[in-house]
Amino acid sequence: MAYLKIFRYDPSGGVEPHFKRYELPPEKGMTILEALFWILENKDPSLAFRCSCREAVCGSCAVHINGEYRLACKTQVDPLGEEITIRPLTHLPIFKDLVVDMKPFFDQYEKIKPYLMPKEEPPESKEYFQSVKDRKKIDSLVDCILCGACYGSCPVAMGDPDYLGPHALLKALRFVQDTRDGAKTERLAIVATEHGVFRCHTIFNCQKVCPKDLDPTGAIAKLKMKSIGFKLKSMFGFARSAG
Amino acid sequence: MNIFKAIGGTYNEVRLNPNVGTWSFLLHRLSGILLAFYLFMHLIVIATSPGNAGAFDSRLAAVQTRLFHLLEIGLVGVIFFHMLNGLRILVADFFYLTRQHQKLLWIVVIIFIIIMAYATAVMLPKVFHREVTEVAQIVGGLR
Amino acid sequence: MATKPGFPGLTSWLLQRLTGLFLVVGLFIHVNVIHFTTEARLIDFSSVTTRLAENPTGWGIFYVIFLFACIYHGLNGIWAIILDFKPGAGLLRFYLVALWLIGIFFSAYGLFGIFGLVRAGA
Numbered sequence: 001m002a003y004l005k006i007f008r009y010d011p012s013g014g015v016e017p018h019f020k021r022y023e024l025p026p027e028k029g030m031t032i033l034e035a036l037f038w039i040l041e042n043k044d045p046s047l048a049f050r051c052s053c054r055e056a057v058c059g060s061c062a063v064h065i066n067g068e069y070r071l072a073c074k075t076q077v078d079p080l081g082e083e084i085t086i087r088p089l090t091h092l093p094i095f096k097d098l099v100v101d102m103k104p105f106f107d108q109y110e111k112i113k114p115y116l117m118p119k120e121e122p123p124e125s126k127e128y129f130q131s132v133k134d135r136k137k138i139d140s141l142v143d144c145i146l147c148g149a150c151y152g153s154c155p156v157a158m159g160d161p162d163y164l165g166p167h168a169l170l171k172a173l174r175f176v177q178d179t180r181d182g183a184k185t186e187r188l189a190i191v192a193t194e195h196g197v198f199r200c201h202t203i204f205n206c207q208k209v210c211p212k213d214l215d216p217t218g219a220i221a222k223l224k225m226k227s228i229g230f231k232l233k234s235m236f237g238f239a240r241s242a243g
Numbered sequence: 244m245n246i247f248k249a250i251g252g253t254y255n256e257v258r259l260n261p262n263v264g265t266w267s268f269l270l271h272r273l274s275g276i277l278l279a280f281y282l283f284m285h286l287i288v289i290a291t292s293p294g295n296a297g298a299f300d301s302r303l304a305a306v307q308t309r310l311f312h313l314l315e316i317g318l319v320g321v322i323f324f325h326m327l328n329g330l331r332i333l334v335a336d337f338f339y340l341t342r343q344h345q346k347l348l349w350i351v352v353i354i355f356i357i358i359m360a361y362a363t364a365v366m367l368p369k370v371f372h373r374e375v376t377e378v379a380q381i382v383g384g385l386r
Numbered sequence: 387m388a389t390k391p392g393f394p395g396l397t398s399w400l401l402q403r404l405t406g407l408f409l410v411v412g413l414f415i416h417v418n419v420i421h422f423t424t425e426a427r428l429i430d431f432s433s434v435t436t437r438l439a440e441n442p443t444g445w446g447i448f449y450v451i452f453l454f455a456c457i458y459h460g461l462n463g464i465w466a467i468i469l470d471f472k473p474g475a476g477l478l479r480f481y482l483v484a485l486w487l488i489g490i491f492f493s494a495y496g497l498f499g500i501f502g503l504v505r506a507g508a
Binding site (some may be wrong): 064067068153155159202203204205207208209215217218 | 252253255260265332
């Protein structure tokens with residue numbers, strides 16, 4: 001027999017933040033998302049949570065489950081033990097219960113210009129070509145589903161609302177490494193700031209929680225090295241032109 | 244910036260992310276703050292009246308009591324933890340070893356234990372105002 | 387878009403690592419000399435000045451670099467913590483000025499001490 005302890009809060013309905021305990025029916029292979037639906041249908045129709053695809057592709061259902069940020073649809077009830085505590089994502093304003101306002105999260109994402117900025121027109125005005133080898137450079141980086149687990153787990157995001165966050169920085173590397181992209185300098189200038197890659201303290205929480213097993217910490221490290229390399233090169237270039 | 248909010252927020256982060264990453268980050272930060280304060284206290288003790296032997300000696304004698312010698316072992320521990328964990332972060336960043344950070348932490352812990360074993364062996368006699376050779380003789384005598 | 391972006395924060399981030407690397411070497415020397423000595427004798431004026439007198443230039447240069455590296459590493463670390471909590475622009479400037487003043491004061495204080503002790507031994 002498992003119990004779900006769910007964070008409940010309704011700022012507009014006058015419900016103060018508290019935890020409510022629900023008993024779950026014994027069912028093998030039940031996911032947390034299914035459990036939430038079961039509660040919604042059988043116990044408490046006022047429960048609010050977000051979901052869409054139910055198969056770890058859309059990134060809507062990231063919540064804090066028993067000490068770790070995870071996707072509700074990708075986490076089973078059984079291995080988590082008797083009592084399972086569910087909280088909404090941290091560092092984002094709460095709308096209701098487990099539903100948070102993702103606007104700050106996506107505002108950070110937009111800051112890194114998450115679209116291709118090619119230097120020239122495509123050949124024969126059709127499409128941009130990319131070799132298999134070049135495509136491999138952005139492998140796995142494109143897998144990010146922007147669920148917000150990393151942003152919730154990042155202690156830096158707690159104090160600094162301007163911090164770009166692991167999600168935006170990982171996506172920034174995805175475009176920096178894309179051979180079709182032509183705005184590397186501009187992209188590095190966006191991320192290589194006090195509130196960008198240099199705010200990262202290499203805490204590794206984002207890597208730990210990522211439901212897609214990506215490595216935002218490593219992506220940020222790569223961006224740090226790329227900006228240092230760029231800086232050194234530009235300093236060297238400056239010295240040569242001056243001399 | 245509200246310092247209470249900052250401390251409360253940090254506590255919440257540790258509570259919600261009980262990972263080795265968070266723990267090492269927290270310890271790194273606390274040891275760093277401690278060492279920064281120690282540095283300034285240390286400078287005041289050492290660099291005040293450097294030409295006056297009497298004043299220098301009486302001030303240094305005040306911080307070389309048995310209690311301070313015991314605290315010094317802790318100080319060395321804080322220094323070496325901060326140093327080794329700093330190297331771990333640096334290595335992870337510069338050599339793209341972010342996936343190996345847990346292994347690196349165990350290496351840090353092992354080196355830390357070795358250094359602290361040595362540090363305790365050479366520093367503990369000072370707490371009792373004994374020489375290491377004296378202690379070796381006493382241990383030898385017991386055998 | 388400027389051709390040479392400034393990358394704010396890069397210098398302090400990199401210098402934190404470089405001073406840190408120097409402190410690894412410096413602290414091994416310093417801790418070895420001060421704490422890992424196998425003698426139980428207390429550190430006093432004569433022991434310090436005698437040690438410095440063995441190689442006044444070497445120790446002098448080492449301790450000056452060590453002093454600056456320590457102070458920069460410590461204050462830059464505190465600066466990083468302050469930035470983590472993103473104070474307002476006015477408060478941020480206040481902290482920056484305060485850290486600079488602390489740094490300058492203790493640099494001068496430390497230099498005064500190092501030169502005094504080196505000269506006392508010579």
